[in-house]
Amino acid sequence: MERLNSRVQLLWIGRAVVVAALLAGVAVAIDRFAIPVDPPLIAAVVVVAAVLGTVHAVLRFRRWRFEIQDDALFLVRGVVTQVDTSVPYVRLQHTDTQRGPVERLVGLSSVVVYTAGTRGADIRIPGLRPERATELREQLRELAAESEATDAV
CATH class of the missing domain: 1.10.287 (Helix Hairpins)
Structure with missing residues (x-):
């Protein structure tokens, strides 16, 4: 992970x-x-x-970790309340990269993954180098497109 x-x-x-x-x-x-x-x-x-x-x-x-699995994005996070999340690629709507002023100051970026089904269902992966955030966003976009194409067949 x-x-x-x-x-x-x-x-x-x-x-x-x-x-x-x-x-x-x-x-x-x-x-x-x-x-x-x-x-x-x-x-x-x-x-x-x-x-x-x-x-x-x-x-x-x-505690914070994530993994690109075959069929889903898997996240492990939380201190007091520990949360393990699995987001199937077929549920991904779109992804964004974000860099606020403080994040830019320390050279970091975040990826925000928006999911289908519920209002405000988004997942934020913070603390990524900007290059890694862009790479991850594109990788998730491609996996979501592949999953949608496979699901349509």
Whole structure:
């Protein structure tokens, strides 16, 4: 099974640090405008949030894998709730590559796979090098077309 690029951990850890900083801002606002809060308590909450977010990011990276199988795209992901997903190629509608500003900054991209059947049924494969994302998108498009042609016969 293929793993994500290790730089995706930087994005996920960065997100955890931003959330911890926002939490600090909320705690300071509560201290200033509502209830006095002990500064060491604020610091402890922020540190715990940053550490837990970092641990979650590392565990998430270790778990996240995907594989192009003969008849389906198979994904394994999740930390607290572990999810194994099999998406038959015949259910694929289309695929996109996405690169947000932060992803571009660290040289990563994502592939989004849209499936048939339900509203909003899409799967995002993050943390890919742009070349790999383009290659994967095209590979999935070809497999979906082959599957549709085979299913029509």
